[in-house]
Amino acid sequence: xxxxxxxxxxxxxxxxxxxxxxxxxxxxxxxxxxxxxxxxxxxxxxxxxxxxxxxxxxxxxxxxxxxxxxxxxxxxxxxxxxxxxxxxxxxxxxxxxxxxxxxxxxxxxxxxxxxxxxxxxxxxxxxxxxxxxxxxxxxxxxxxxxxxxxxxxxxxxxxxxxxxxxxxxxxxxxxxxxxxxxxxxxxxxxxxxxxxxxxxxxxxxxxxxxxxxxxxxxxxxxxxxxxxxxxxxxxxxxxxxxxx
Numbered sequence: 001x002x003x004x005x006x007x008x009x010x011x012x013x014x015x016x017x018x019x020x021x022x023x024x025x026x027x028x029x030x031x032x033x034x035x036x037x038x039x040x041x042x043x044x045x046x047x048x049x050x051x052x053x054x055x056x057x058x059x060x061x062x063x064x065x066x067x068x069x070x071x072x073x074x075x076x077x078x079x080x081x082x083x084x085x086x087x088x089x090x091x092x093x094x095x096x097x098x099x100x101x102x103x104x105x106x107x108x109x110x111x112x113x114x115x116x117x118x119x120x121x122x123x124x125x126x127x128x129x130x131x132x133x134x135x136x137x138x139x140x141x142x143x144x145x146x147x148x149x150x151x152x153x154x155x156x157x158x159x160x161x162x163x164x165x166x167x168x169x170x171x172x173x174x175x176x177x178x179x180x181x182x183x184x185x186x187x188x189x190x191x192x193x194x195x196x197x198x199x200x201x202x203x204x205x206x207x208x209x210x211x212x213x214x215x216x217x218x219x220x221x222x223x224x225x226x227x228x229x230x231x232x233x234x235x236x237x238x239x240x241x242x243x244x
Contacts, residue, residue: 023109023128030134030235035099039112039125042093049114051088051095054121056109061121063113095124102131104232105148132217132233138241143207147220147232157222159196159203163188164217170228173218174205188214203231210238 027035041051048069054061065081067088078087087096095112107130113121137143149159158177162170174192188207195204203220215238221228 023126025125026128026130028130028132028233029102030132031103033102033131035097035102035129037097037110037112037125037127039095039097040093041095041114041124051086051112051114051124052121053084053086053097054111054113056111060119061111061113061123063121066115102129104131104133107131107232130230130233132235134235134237136237136239137210139210139212139238140241141210141238143205143210143236145205145220145232145234147203147205149201149203149220149222149231157224159194160219160221160223160228161192161194161205162219162221162228164219170219170221175223176203212238212240214238 027037029035050067050069052063052066054063056062065079065084065086067077067079067086074091076087076089078085080086083100085098087098088094089096097112099106109126109128111121111126112124114124116122133145135143135145147159158175160172160175162172164170173189174194176194176196191208191210193206195206197204205218205220207214215236218234218236219228219230220232220234221230223229
């Protein structure tokens with residue numbers, strides 16, 4: 001008997017606690033992929049103004065990479081910091097962003113922007129980036145997934161492992177505070193444990209005796225009694241063991 005509770009998953013509202021944050025687009029990519037984003041700006045914007053690629057941290061935008069001021073129109077300006085490259089094309093009034101080798105921890109809300117005042121940014125285009133882990137297992141194998149979460153007071157939140165149905169609906173498989181009484185049976189929730197290690201700020205999900213029909217998209221998520229806020233996505237593929 002599967003858990004019947006279903007909830008809405010706030011995919012575009014990726015950052016926990018910021019349910020009012022809106023985004024222009026949602027990008028869903030697998031680990032190891034590359035993100036390409038183009039952010040147009042109006043011709044009236046000063047082409048000499050530096051452009052930045054920012055990530056939302058708590059309630060503040062943190063610049064990850066920023067172009068320098070260009071004095072020669074219409075030269076292209078670019079900058080690289082780690083795996084992020086930003087390029088400003090003034091003739092096309094476009095900022096291009098490239099992020100390579102994406103990992104699950106890169107999931108979050110980002111924006112092309114330019115500095116407006118110290119520590120304030122004018123946002124050109126905001127996206128919710130969702131990076132999935134892709135995991136492959138054989139039938140009867142076990143799966144263990146660790147989902148780190150923020151330090152900002154989420155230790156008391158209910159931690160949930162749910163399976164998606166459609167674009168926004170997520171069926172709860174297991175969650176903290178609600179242990180299953182049907183361990184090791186054939187039902188999915190009876191083979192799943194959620195362990196919240198609050199000191200390490202990590203949720204560990206264990207699924208046992210995997211079956212081919214367990215294949216699907218899953219989420220670690222937080223809940224304070226309202227809609228779930230996802231913290232990590234996993235694409236699980238379970239196949240039969242090869243014979244011979």
